[in-house]
Amino acid sequence: MKKEFLDLGRHPIANAFLNEEDFKDEFLFDLKVCWNEETKLVSIKEFVEPERIFNEDYPYNTSNSFPMIEHFKNTAEMLKIKFKPSKVLEIGSNSGSFIKNFDKKSSLCVEPCGNFAEATENMGYKTHVDFWTNNLSEKIAKEDGYMDLIYAANCICHIHDLDDTFKAVKNILKPKGVFVFEDPSLLRILERGSYDQIYDEHPHIFSVTALNNLLKRNGLQIFKVDNLSVHGGSNRIYASHSGDIITEDSVKFNLNEESIFGINTYQTYEIFAERVTNSKQKLVKLLKDLKSDSKKIMSIGATAKSTTVFNYCGIDSSMIDVITDTTIDKQGKYSPGMHIPIVAREDINILDYDYVYLGAWNFKDVIATKEKEFIENGGKFITHVPDVMVFS
Numbered sequence: 496m497k498k499e500f501l502d503l504g505r506h507p508i509a510n511a512f513l514n515e516e517d518f519k520d521e522f523l524f525d526l527k528v529c530w531n532e533e534t535k536l537v538s539i540k541e542f543v544e545p546e547r548i549f550n551e552d553y554p555y556n557t558s559n560s561f562p563m564i565e566h567f568k569n570t571a572e573m574l575k576i577k578f579k580p581s582k583v584l585e586i587g588s589n590s591g592s593f594i595k596n597f598d599k600k601s602s603l604c605v606e607p608c609g610n611f612a613e614a615t616e617n618m619g620y621k622t623h624v625d626f627w628t629n630n631l632s633e634k635i636a637k638e639d640g641y642m643d644l645i646y647a648a649n650c651i652c653h654i655h656d657l658d659d660t661f662k663a664v665k666n667i668l669k670p671k672g673v674f675v676f677e678d679p680s681l682l683r684i685l686e687r688g689s690y691d692q693i694y695d696e697h698p699h700i701f702s703v704t705a706l707n708n709l710l711k712r713n714g715l716q717i718f719k720v721d722n723l724s725v726h727g728g729s730n731r732i733y734a735s736h737s738g739d740i741i742t743e744d745s746v747k748f749n750l751n752e753e754s755i756f757g758i759n760t761y762q763t764y765e766i767f768a769e770r771v772t773n774s775k776q777k778l779v780k781l782l783k784d785l786k787s788d789s790k791k792i793m794s795i796g797a798t799a800k801s802t803t804v805f806n807y808c809g810i811d812s813s814m815i816d817v818i819t820d821t822t823i824d825k826q827g828k829y830s831p832g833m834h835i836p837i838v839a840r841e842d843i844n845i846l847d848y849d850y851v852y853l854g855a856w857n858f859k860d861v862i863a864t865k866e867k868e869f870i871e872n873g874g875k876f877i878t879h880v881p882d883v884m885v886f887s
């Protein structure tokens with residue numbers, strides 16, 4: 496049975512940045528969150544059709560993020576050394592930051608966003624412009640053969656039907672082959688109060704516990720887990736055919752850690768929901784107090800996460816004047832739902848602002864280093880993770 500524990504209200508598509516003429520037709524849906532008592536999986540209640548989200552206008556580009564390029568390069572090197580794969584498939588290859596580290600002849604991509612699929616095709620990688628399904632994996636098995644390594648970053652938690660997803664992986668994975676995927680960690684979200692990882696693109700938020708249950712029932716097993724710092728705390732799951740590879744201690748460690756925290760208990764989610772309500776009240780009060788004191792506030796990072804925060808808290812351009820983002824496709828547009836203007840960082844003088852809200856709080860250190868001058872001139876940062884606070 497699914498039990499609802501959190502209602503974040505009406506929300507737009509988190510990455511659908513708009514032009515002014517699109518405001519009137521903006522799509523909204525109810526963002527409510529449930530916990531499945533049987534599988535322990537946390538999911539949003541109302542799924543948004545994937546075609547609305549992942550299409551040729553999808554703007555989130557991993558190649559715009561220096562830390563993520565480094566992350567994918569290091570991950571690729573590690574996987575090459577550890578597993579020596581000859582055939583590699585990436586699901587959700589985006590602009591190719593991971594796959595570009597592999598040989599073109601023996602690697603292929605699956606990517607439903609036309610803009611990015613074109614980019615990896617142009618780089619020389621065969622790319623299936625499609626969503627990852629069992630039908631597609633049957634087609635790939637016939638056309639391209641079976642895989643030693645299947646990799647997916649911030650993609651599997653985007654897919655509604657996880658049984659179909661895992662069956663599709665099992666279909667195409669060679670014996671002793673590995674399926675490696677990373678997504679934000681439910682445990683870190685619960686610990687850090689980072690409710691902003693919940694939006695249309697994340698129909699599921701994964702615990703190792705829930706994945707262990709779901710993979711098992713589809714003939715796969717987790718044999719290793721890495722805890723990563725990217726995206727505010729993610730897990731990298733290593734899976735294989737059941738019984739194929741010896742299970743490492745990290746699996747037991749993570750299952751234990753999650754159990755001790757209370758991942759298997761509904762009350763944990765009720766406590767989290769209360770924390771989210773408090774976070775909203777504190778953040779809105781802080782911003783309103785600063786505005787009534789005539790302070791100027793901007794935000795760095797037009798993130799999917801900040802779409803959740805701004806819409807849940809009702810934060811519009813009366814509180815945050817402007818957002819800067821390094822992604823060209825987001826610049827000149829407005830944030831989903833709250834319609835705060837987005838500009839390039841070079842288009843504003845940060846010293847005109849008193850406070851910067853960190854839409855990309857996960858890159859706090861990178862941004863603080865870049866914006867040293869702002870701090871030296873008395874500027875302050877605002878974040879809501881792990882608690883609403885002002886710091887410099």
Ligand code: JHZ
Pocket residue numbers: 555559560649650679696726795796797798799800801819820821822855857858861862865
């Ligand atoms: P970032 C994305 O979410 C979307 P978002 C996706 N659904 C997903 O699963 C998660 O990632 C994990 C900009 N920036 O990575 C670049 C600056 O402007 O936190 C990006 O637009 N200045 C696939 O959107 C954004 O911030 C900077 O100095 O929450 C960061 O987005 C830096 C470092 C970044 O993901």
